[in-house]
Amino acid sequence: MSTETWTLDATDGGQLAVRTDVAGRASKMGHRLTIAMTSWTASVEWSGDTPTAVTLTAEVTSLEVVHGEGGLTPLIGPEKIVAKANALKSFDADRFPSIRFRSAKITAVDAGFQLAGTAEIHGVSREITVDVNVIDLGDRWHIGSETTVRQSDYKITPYSQMFGAMKVVDEVTVTFDADYRKS
Template sequence: MTDTSWTLTAAEGELQIFTGVGGPAAKMGHRLTITFASWQAQVQWRGDAPVAARLVVDVDSLQVVRGEGGVTPLTGPEKGVVRSNALKSLDAKKFPQITFDAENISAKPGGYHLDGPVAIHGTTHPQSVDLAVEERDGMWVMSTELPVVQTQFGIKPYSLFMGTLKVADEVKLTFTARHPK
């Protein structure tokens, strides 16, 4: 059996976070789409089976793509303020990376099930990920979607107006990537 490895980056895919809003003034807030411009996934293969995977995300590469809802549209300067607030909430200087190490990978219909520790904001928890894999136009297309609860990782969701407007504690993370077959 031949051992090989893949390296995937933001050039081959997308890692996004979608936020909600909460609190009595929720209608005033924006549901955000955030992306990370710098991440790397390493996948180790033994023959035709993945045996390990590691994802490393550079927190400082966070970019605010858009904001939906709210009283007024989210402007460019406001995106900068949102980015700054998000980096403060994530304490990006102290915790510059988010990591996921898939220690157990098992095949399942339509993809793989991955289990291993995820570290965010200096806190590590076990994480299970169901990764869908399909062949499309000579490429392997991988995708997953999962909820992340900020307070489980010691992150205080950003809030305004004494908590009457706040980012929802649970955010949705999506990952997609393509690799030549």
């Protein structure tokens, strides 16, 4: 049986992103953000047609605020810089510079695979299950995933201001999209 390792990263056009929402009495003032991790690497080990291990590492300091919806004013350069600084502070990026995922069990499902493993965020390791969709596009495979993560599960205090009248919702959505070219 042949073995193979796929390596995916942001340079291949893949994206690892976090989408936030806002809550509180003054939530109309806040932006729902899309934050992209611009430095990440995923590795998929295969035995024949079966993935046997998946790992992903993202560098927290590589985060960039790429989009913001809502708010009283458009999210432009200076506001993006402030939002990035707030996110880096929430992540405590100096102490916890990386986010990691390592699969422990991979199960084939209709649309692709279900990965059960450990996510390490902010120095806290927790078991997590992630559904990964895999689509054959002929010359390449498209891999996509969307999962919800609760910041407080990883001892991250969601950003807030105005004494909590405007705050980031505890649950954020993590998305992953990448293509792997067939040989």
